[in-house]
Amino acid sequence: MDEKNDKDFKQFLDDCRLQKERRLAVIFAHVKNGVEFPDPEHTYVDETVVIGRGTRVFPGARLEGTTVIGENCLIGDGCRIENSAIGAETQIRISHILDSHIGSRCNIGPFAYVRPGCRIGDGVKIGDFVEVKNSVIGEGTKVPHLTYVGDADLGSGINLGCGVIFVNYDGSVKHRSTVGDGAFVGCNTNLISPVTVGENAYIAAGSTITRDVPPGALAVARARQENVPGWVEKRGLLKKKER
Known part of the structure; x- marks a missing residue:
């Protein structure tokens, strides 16, 4: 390494140390207020973030912008939360939450993606590989996976x-x-917006809903199953398998 590059590298190292010291100073201020960081060297918290007492923030988490996190929350490994409000006692695991409001006692993730403009009520479950965008979800609703x-x-x-x-x-x-x-919406249902599903309505699994469902009704929108007896033998497929 020549003299100029050596000087630039030393400056780079000095800048890195300064950034690390500033980052750890922010985290230490939260620690004094009762927030727990199991691995502070690998956790990232902006100076503008507010975190409630008793919350645990695990390594790899990034808390950015105007984020406010309530008391006694769990922010798991690899979470990114930006410009969002998180209610007390909510647990978030390996998920991204952007420009949204999450209520208290919610369970988010793993691998959930809450995009901007969402308002999630108290006690809601947003499970693995769930994406929510520009939506309102009421108290106690479950969106498991x-x-x-x-x-x-x-x-x-x-x-x-x-x-x-x-x-x-x-x-x-x-x-x-x-x-x-x-309401209860069965597995593998497509809701072709705009539609309204009434209170306490049920939608059968595998349905594609294109019209409103009245309150308390059961909607079934799928082809009727037909079984053709002896079809495999008639087609000679059993003999092909034996070969």
Whole structure:
């Protein structure tokens, strides 16, 4: 390494040390206020972030911008939370939350993505591989896994099965759907927005919903199953398998 590069490298190291000291000073201020960091050297917290007493922030987490986190929360490894409010006693694991509001006693992740413009009520479950965008989700609603909720208003006490998709974009315009309190949406359901699902309505698994569902009704929108007896033998497929 020549003299100039050696000088630049030393300056780079000095800058890194200064940045690290500033970052740890921010974290230490939170530690004095009762926040726990199991691995502070690998945790990143902006100076503008507010964290409540009793919260634990694990390594790899990035808390950015105007984020405010309540008391007794758990922010797990690899989380990124930007410009968002998190209520007390909420647990978030390996998830990204951007420009949104999360209520108290929620359970988020792992691998959830809460995009800007979301308001998540108290006691909500947003599970693994769930994406929520520009939506409102009411108290106690469960969205456990593999689901996309985009441009939707969900009431309280709703259960969305695995693979539910809110089809909000028709190729030119994004539409909004509503699901009432206490509704149950079965696995692999497509809700073609805009539709309204009434309170306490049920939607059968595998349905594609294109019209409103009245309160308390059961919606079934899928082809009827037909079984053809002896079809495999008639086609000679058993003999092919034996070969």
